Amino acid sequence: MFDIMDFGIGEFTGDSGSDSSAPSGPYIPEASECMRCGMCVSSCPTFRLFETDMETPRQRIRTISKVLVEDVPISAEERGHLDNCLQCRACETACPSRMSYGSLFDQARMKLQQTVARPRLAKLAMYLIEHKRRRRMLLPLLSLYLRSGLRKPLRASGLLRKLKLANAESLLNEPALGSLAGIYPVGRRQRQRGRVALFTGCLAEHFDRATQRAAIKLLNTIGYEVVVPEGQGCCGAIHQHNGCSAQALKDKNIEAFYELEVEAVIYVASGCGAMLSEYQGDDSETAGWFGRSLQDINDFLLAHWPDTLEPAASNLNVAVHEPCSQRNVLKNGRAVHELLRKIPGLNIEALPDNQLCCGAGGSYMLSHPDNAQQLRNAKRQAIEGSGADVVVSSNFSCAFYLNADRAETALKLVHPIRLLADRV
């Protein structure tokens, strides 16, 4: 198994693993303030899987309190239950004390991670997430492998399992090569209303190019020039949730977008957006500007959609999957429904059991494949039972995981803006 949870990127980055920018800002209850009321328990996907108190947010908060407040060692068993967390943050939404579980978890993970030796393969993966040029150099090889016909015999040989790469390999699909970086102007006959920048992320830049092109097309169509700065990189979510400092990635992104003279920095994937929206640093002018400029693509399109622009009608039945990052962090799921209503005739329903995580959980699909696959199976059943012609999801990671390794005929998830982009 490719164990991304045990990363040691320090060897590559010189990062000691400590974070001088421990989350601050709005009041964050300390882990010791949990009332142990249990209101969060039934919302937790791992409690649903294991039905034991050790797999509840309440118990994890107790473990986090030992790490952060009492500063006492925790057992391997407690560590295992803590690591089983998907970081879906459904417990935050359920908690009457507004316990900031996500922030507390990240702080505890960072403290614990300082003492752990990490596998080389995991270190390499994190290194590639950090280094755009190196990542791009590998993509043609990946593309060649996927097209070569080697995939079937290699899978059958058992070598991938021996190398603990079988799970990661099963998720692969054809990457887009090259870069999107540049300026995308509005059409010659159109009046330009403004200028915005697009955040493309790390993996989504290559594995969700169609959605990013749809974003550019729609923004151009409603009159906005789009700038895609080459200097941007990964949002840092995978680093932060795995106990590594994401500060260098945050600083790099803020710097890449600052002074572009744009009125908004727009993200497409809600998982990246959740991380970007919680960038906290030194309260500098640049960090403040970034926070004020950040906008979700669904929100931006909805707020700036011209009254005169009517997409082509469609009678498709659409089920809306609501990613945890959108539901529990950004809390802007209604924008998707309202935006899709711009398409006349569309029948739009929420996917049943939207409150339950699909299992992707950033790197969780790699670190805990058995748990992740059980949750994915449940989500796929909900999708198949929905009767939908199309399922939409605003998070790249969820769609990537739910679409992976499926028959070509299976119902695929797409970002909601792709339905719009196809009809304008």
Ligand code: SF4
């Ligand atoms: S709902 Fe909040 S206060 Fe209650 S047990 Fe869960 S984390 Fe603690």
Ligand code: SF4
């Ligand atoms: S973040 Fe999700 S998986 Fe983790 S304790 Fe909270 S509800 Fe459970």
